[in-house]
Amino acid sequence: xxxxxxxxxxxxxxxxxxxxxxxxxxxxxxxxxxxxxxxxxxxxxxxxxxxxxxxxxxxxxxxxxxxxxxxxxxxxxxxxxxxxxxxxxxxxxxxxxxxxxxxxxxxxxxxxxxxxxxxxxxxxxxxxxxxxxxxxxxxxxxxxxxxxxxxxxxxxxxxxxxxxxxxxxxxxxxxxxxxxxxxxxxxxxxxxxxxxxxxxxxxxxxxxxxxxxxxxxxxxxxxxxxxxxxxxxxxxxxxxxxxxxxxxxxxxxxxxxxxxxxxxxxxxxxxxxxxxxxxxxxxxxxxxxxxxxxxxxxxxxxxxxxxxxxxxxxxxxxxxxxxxxxxxxxxxxxxxxxxxxxxxxxxxxxxxxxxxxxxxxxxxxxxxxxxxxxxxxxxxxxxxxxxxxxxxxxxxxxxxxxxxxxxxxxxxxxxxxxxxxxxxxxxxxxxxxxxxxxxxxxxxxxxxxxxxxxxxxxxxxxxxxxxxxxxxxxxxxxxxxxxxxxxxxxxxxxxxxxxxxxxxxxxxxxxxxxxxxxxxxxxxxxxxxxxxxxxxxxxxxxxxxxxxxxxxxxxxxxxxxxxxxxxxxxxxxxxxxxxxxxxxxxxxxxxxxxxxxxxxxxxxxxxx
Numbered sequence: 001x002x003x004x005x006x007x008x009x010x011x012x013x014x015x016x017x018x019x020x021x022x023x024x025x026x027x028x029x030x031x032x033x034x035x036x037x038x039x040x041x042x043x044x045x046x047x048x049x050x051x052x053x054x055x056x057x058x059x060x061x062x063x064x065x066x067x068x069x070x071x072x073x074x075x076x077x078x079x080x081x082x083x084x085x086x087x088x089x090x091x092x093x094x095x096x097x098x099x100x101x102x103x104x105x106x107x108x109x110x111x112x113x114x115x116x117x118x119x120x121x122x123x124x125x126x127x128x129x130x131x132x133x134x135x136x137x138x139x140x141x142x143x144x145x146x147x148x149x150x151x152x153x154x155x156x157x158x159x160x161x162x163x164x165x166x167x168x169x170x171x172x173x174x175x176x177x178x179x180x181x182x183x184x185x186x187x188x189x190x191x192x193x194x195x196x197x198x199x200x201x202x203x204x205x206x207x208x209x210x211x212x213x214x215x216x217x218x219x220x221x222x223x224x225x226x227x228x229x230x231x232x233x234x235x236x237x238x239x240x241x242x243x244x245x246x247x248x249x250x251x252x253x254x255x256x257x258x259x260x261x262x263x264x265x266x267x268x269x270x271x272x273x274x275x276x277x278x279x280x281x282x283x284x285x286x287x288x289x290x291x292x293x294x295x296x297x298x299x300x301x302x303x304x305x306x307x308x309x310x311x312x313x314x315x316x317x318x319x320x321x322x323x324x325x326x327x328x329x330x331x332x333x334x335x336x337x338x339x340x341x342x343x344x345x346x347x348x349x350x351x352x353x354x355x356x357x358x359x360x361x362x363x364x365x366x367x368x369x370x371x372x373x374x375x376x377x378x379x380x381x382x383x384x385x386x387x388x389x390x391x392x393x394x395x396x397x398x399x400x401x402x403x404x405x406x407x408x409x410x411x412x413x414x415x416x417x418x419x420x421x422x423x424x425x426x427x428x429x430x431x432x433x434x435x436x437x438x439x440x441x442x443x444x445x446x447x448x449x450x451x452x453x454x455x456x457x458x459x460x461x462x463x464x465x466x467x468x469x470x471x472x473x474x475x476x477x478x479x480x481x482x483x484x485x486x487x488x489x490x491x492x493x494x495x496x497x498x499x500x501x502x503x504x505x506x507x508x509x510x511x512x513x514x515x516x517x518x519x520x521x522x523x524x525x526x527x528x529x530x531x532x533x534x535x536x537x538x539x540x541x542x543x544x545x546x547x548x549x550x551x552x553x554x555x556x557x558x559x560x561x562x563x564x565x566x567x568x569x570x571x572x573x574x575x576x577x578x579x580x581x582x583x584x585x586x587x588x589x590x591x592x593x594x595x596x597x598x599x600x601x602x603x604x605x606x607x608x
Contacts, residue, residue: 007317007318007321011314015307015310015314018306018310019303019306019307022302022303022306023299023302023303026298026299026302026303027299034273034290035273035275037195037290038195038273038274038275038288038289038290039275039288041195041288042197042275042276042277042286042287042288043277045197045277045286045288046277046278046279046286049199049279049284049286050279050281051414053161053181053281055419056101056103056161056163056179056181057148057163057281059101059103059163059179060141060146060163060164060165060177060178060179061146061165063097063106063165063177063179064165064166064167064168064177068090068093069090069108069167069175069177070167070169070174071087071090072087072090072108072110072116072117072175073108073110073116073167073169073174073175074169074174075087080110080116081114082129083114083115083116083128083129084128084129085121085128087108087116087117088117088121090108090116090117091117091118091119091121091128092121093117094106094107094108094117094118094119094121095119095120095121095122097119098119099119101179103119103179103180103181103182104158104160104180104181104182105118105119105120105127105160105179105180106118106119106177106178106179106180107119107120107127107128107177107178107180108167108175108176108177108178109132109138109175109176109177109178110174110175111142111173111174111175112131112133113131113132113133113134113135113138113176114129114130114131114133115127115128115129115130115131115132116128116175132178134233134234135149135151135162135233136149136233137149137162137163137164137176137178138164138176138178140164141164141165141166141173141176141177141178142166142173142176143173144166144173145166146163146164146165147162147163147164147165147176147178148161148162148163148164148281148283149161149162149164150162150201150207150235150284151233151234151235151236158182159182159207159208160180160181160182161180161181162178162179162180162181163178163179163181164176164177164178164179165177195210195288195289195290196209196210196211196272196288196289196290197209197210197286197287197288197289198210198211198214198219198286198287198289199284199285199286199287200218200219200284200285200287201283201284202283202284202285203218203222203226203230203250204218204219204220204222204250204253204285205217205218205222205230205236205241206218206219206244207236213263213264213265214244214261214264215239216236216237216239216240216241217239217240217241217242217243217244217264218241218242218243218244218250219243219244219245219247219250219253219287220243220245220247220248220249220250220252220253221243221247221248221249222241222243227241242264244261244262244264245259245260245261245262246260247259254276257273258271258272258273258292259271259272259274260272261289270291270293271291271292272289272290272291272292273289273290273291273292274287274288274289274290275287275288276288330359334355334356334359337352337355338352340352396436398471398506398507398510399432399435399436399471400432400436402428402432402471403429403432403433406425406426406428406429406432407425407429409425410422410425410426410429413425432471435499435502457495457496457497457498458493458494458495458603459493459494459495459496459497459498459501459603460490460491460492460493460498461488461492461493461494461501461528461535461537462488462489462490462492463498464498464501464502464505465485465505465526465537467502468502468505468506468509469483469485469509471502471506472506472509472510472513475510475513476513476524479513479516479517479522480522481513481516481522481523481524482521482522482523482524483523483524483525483526484523484524484525484526485525485526486525486526486527486528487528488528492528492530492535492602493602493603494535494582494600494601494602494603495580495581495600495601495602495603496576496577496580496582496600497580500576500580501576501600503572503573503576504573504576504577504584504598505526505537505539505598507569507570507572507573508539508573508596508598509524509526509539510569511569511570512524512539512540512541512543512594514562515541515543515544515593515594516541516542516543519542519543521542522541522542522543523541523542524539524540524541525538525539525540525541526538526539527540530602533601533602534599534600534601534602535599535600535601535602536597536598536599537597537598537599537600538595538596538597538598539595539596539597539598540589540591540593540594540595540596541589541593541594542589542591542592542593543592543593543594544593545588545589545592545593545594546586546588546594551586551587554570554586555570555571555574555584555586556571557571570584577598577599577600580600580601581600581601582598582599582600582601583597583598583599584596584597584598584599585597585599
C-alpha cells in the first residue's frame with residue numbers, strides 16, 4: 001500500500017469518527033439549547049400575559065362601587081323591559097370608562113343576566129338587551145364572588161377574558177358589572193417567529209395559537225361529558241374540539257417528551273419538542289413547540305462546517321507533506337551534486353555554483369511567499385475583527401443600553417400603576433428594537449470597503465438631533481450635563497439615512513459625556529451652520545479637549561483614549577458620513593474642549 005493510499009485511508013477513518021462524535025455532541029447540545037430556549041420564552045410570555053390580566057383583575061370590584069350604577073338596577077321592572085337604550089346615560093359613562101381603561105367592553109347586567117347598559121351601546125352588535133345568565137362569570141359574580149372566564153363573544157365572536165364583580169345595595173346583590181379584555185394583546189407581545197405557541201384552558205382546549213389550524217382543538221381527547229359541558233356553555237361557539245394528538249388524557253400528553261401533532265385538514269404529522277407554563281390564576285397553560293427538524297438542521301449545519309474544516313486540514317497536511325518530500329529530495333540531490341563537484345573540472349564547479357545560486361533564490365522565493373501568506377492571513381484577521389465583530393458590538397451596545405434603561409424604568413412605573421408612561425416606554429423599546437434591526441441590516445454596507453450607491457434618503461436634522469439626545473437623556477441627567485441645541489429650521493433635511501445619522505450623533509454625544517465625567521459644570525452643545533448647499537453640525541463640549549497627537553490619530557481604527565474602548569466609534573462614524581458624501585473633522589472649541597464638525601449636503605426635498 002502506497003503512502004498516499006495509507007494517508008487517504010487514515011484520513012477517512014479519522015473523519016468518520018470525528019463526524020460521528022460531532023453529530024452526537026451537537027445533537028444533545030441542540031436539544032438542550034432548544035429546550036432551554038422554549039422554557040425561557042414560554043415563561044416570558046406567561047409573565048407578560050399575567051401582567052396584562054392583572055391590570056384589569058381588580059377594576060370590576062372598584063367600579064362596581066360607583067353609586068351611579070344603581071339607577072338602572074333599582075328602576076321599575078315595567079320600565080326596564082324590553083331593554084333598548086333607556087339607560088343611555090349609564091352606557092355613556094361605561095363608554096368613557098372603557099376608553100380610559102383600554103378595555104374591549106364594559107357592561108352592566110341585572111339579576112336575570114340581561115344587559116341594561118354597555119360601553120358598545122352604539123355598535124351594531126351591542127350587548128344591550130342580550131342575556132348572559134348562562135355565563136360562569138355572571139353566576140360567580142351574582143353569588144357575591146369575583147368572576148373570571150375566557151370565552152368567545154356570543155355577539156362579536158371575538159376571543160376575550162371576562163372579569164366580573166357584584167353590584168351591591170344594602171348588602172344585596174342587584175346586578176353584575178363585567179369587563180371584557182380583548183386578548184389580541186398576546187399577538188403584540190409574542191415575538192418568536194421560529195416557535196409555535198398554544199394557550200389552552202384547564203381541559204387542554206387551544207383557544208389561542210400562532211398556528212391558526214390548531215384553534216379550538218384539544219391537545220388530548222375529551223370525554224363526552226366534558227365536550228357536552230363546553231358546548232352547552234357556548235364558550236367556544238360551534239368549534240369542533242377535535243384532538244390534535246392520540247393522547248387519551250391531558251396528563252398523558254404532558255408526560256410525553258416529543259409529542260406528534262396532526263395538522264387539522266391536511267393530516268400532516270410533526271414531532272415537536274415542547275415546554276409549558278402554568279398560569280394558575282387564569283387557569284391556563286401556555287405551550288411552546290419547536291419541530292425536531294430544527295435540531296436536525298442545526299446538526300446538519302455543524303457537520304457541514306466540520307467536514308469543510310476537516311477537508312481543508314487534510315489538504316493542508318497533504319501540501320505540507322509534499323513540500324517536505326520535495327525539500328528532502330532536493331537536499332539529497334544537493335548532497336550528490338556537492339560530492340560530484342569535487343571530482344569534476346572547473347566548469348562543473350561553476351555549474352555547481354550556479355545551481356547553488358538557483359537554490360538560494362528558490363529558498364528566498366519560498367521565504368517571501370511564506371511572508372506574503374502570513375501578511376494576507378493577518379490582514380484577513382484584522383479585517384474580520386475590525387469590520388465584523390468589533391463594529392457590530394460597538395454600534396448595538398448603545399440602543400441595547402437605552403432599551404434596558406426604559407425596561408428598568410417601566411418596572412418602577414408599573415409598581416406605581418402609571419400605565420400610560422409604561423406604554424410610552426414600551427413604544428420606545430419597540431422603536432429601539434427596530435433601530436437595532438436597521439443597524440444589523442446595514443452592517444454589510446459598513447463592512448465593505450467600497451459601498452454601492454444607495455438610494456438618496458432625506459433626513460430631518462432637527463428630528464435626528466432630538467432622537468439622539470433622547471437616547472442619552474438618562475446619562476445626561478445622571479451626570480448633570482447641560483445640553484445646548486442651537487436653532488435650526490424645523491424642515492431642514494440632509495442627504496443621509498436617518499438611522500445612520502443618529503448613530504453618528506449618538507457616538508459623538510456619548511464621547512462628550514464620557515469626556516465630562518470629572519467636570520464640575522459639564523456642557524455639551526450642538527450648533528448648526530448652513531452655507532450654500534452644505535450643512536455643518538458642530539458637536540462640542542467644555543471638557544479637557546484633545547492634544548495634537550490625539551486629533552491626528554482619533555479617526556484611526558482601534559485608537560482610543562478610554563481604558564475599555566474599542567477605538568472604532570469615530571472610524572465607523574467617518575465611514576458613514578463618507579458614504580453620504582459627508583465629512584467628519586475635529587478641532588478645538590473656542591470655549592475649551594473638543595469640537596467635532598459633521599458636514600453633509602443639504603437635501604433639495606423637504607422632509608415629510
